[in-house]
Structures are given as structure tokens and as C-alpha cells.
Amino acid sequence: MLVIILFIIWVVHANIQAMDERVEASYGDLDAIHAERHAVIRNLVETVKPFASQEHKVLKDVIEARASALRSAGNEKLKAEGEVGQSLMNWLAITEQYPELASSERFGELQNELTHIEQRVTAARRLLQPFGRRTLCIFARFSG
Secondary structure (H helix, E strand, C coil): CHHHHHHHHHHHHHHHHHHHHHHHHHHHHHHHHHHHHHHHHHHHHHHHCCCCCCCHHHHHHHHHHHHHHHHCCHHHHHHHHHHHHHHHHHHHHHHCCCHHHHCCHHHHHHHHHHHHHHHHHHHHHHHHHHHHHHHHHHHHHHHC
């Protein structure tokens, strides 16, 4: 009987460890995608500056959100990355007012790259949510 109980404990522990490793790997994937996004943002800012200098506040918001996300860690990083996404959406909406910018080949390439990265961020978050919830439920069940 003791052997069966020890075996069950070992199986549960192994499953928790495996889930924890998958969650950590998913966070690592998300961090890598965010790093790509930050590189594209830097290039976009440099590309847009000459065209939309009067949109200084919106551009400043993007730069500050990016800097905050780079400094953050853990749950604060996820929140800061959400703010980066929001400031980017605001900024890209304003850049549509500049036809010469829209016709810039470099801007178009960067905008397409950023769109692809944002889709990957969304997909990675969607994959991460079930693992996070399941892991939290298991830990809550065992902690009391």
C-alpha cells in the first residue's frame, strides 16, 4: 500500500514538474518574440521620425512603453508589454495620416514585420494561458 501511495505521489510530482517546465519554456518563447518586437520598434521609430516629427507625444509614448517593458520582469513585464502593444496601435493609426511615410518601402516592410510579430505574441499568449491556469489550479489544490 505504501508503495502505491509513493508511486502516486511520484507521478503527480512528475506531472507538476513537466507542466512547470512547459510554462517556463512558453515564457521563454514569449520573451524571444518580445525581443524581436523591440528591435522592430527601434527601427520603426528611426524610420518614422523624419516624416512625423509633429507627432512627438505619440512617438514618445511608444519609446517610453518599450523602455519600461525592457526594464520590467515577471507579471510587470507582461503588463508593460501590453502597454507597448497599445501604444504601437495608437502610433500606427496616426502614421496613416502621412502618405509619404505610407509609400516608404522601408516603413511598409517594418510594419509588415511588426504585424507578423504581434500575431506571434497573441498566439504565444493564447498557448500560455491554459498551462498557467492548469498549473495554478494544481498548486492551489496541493497547497491547501
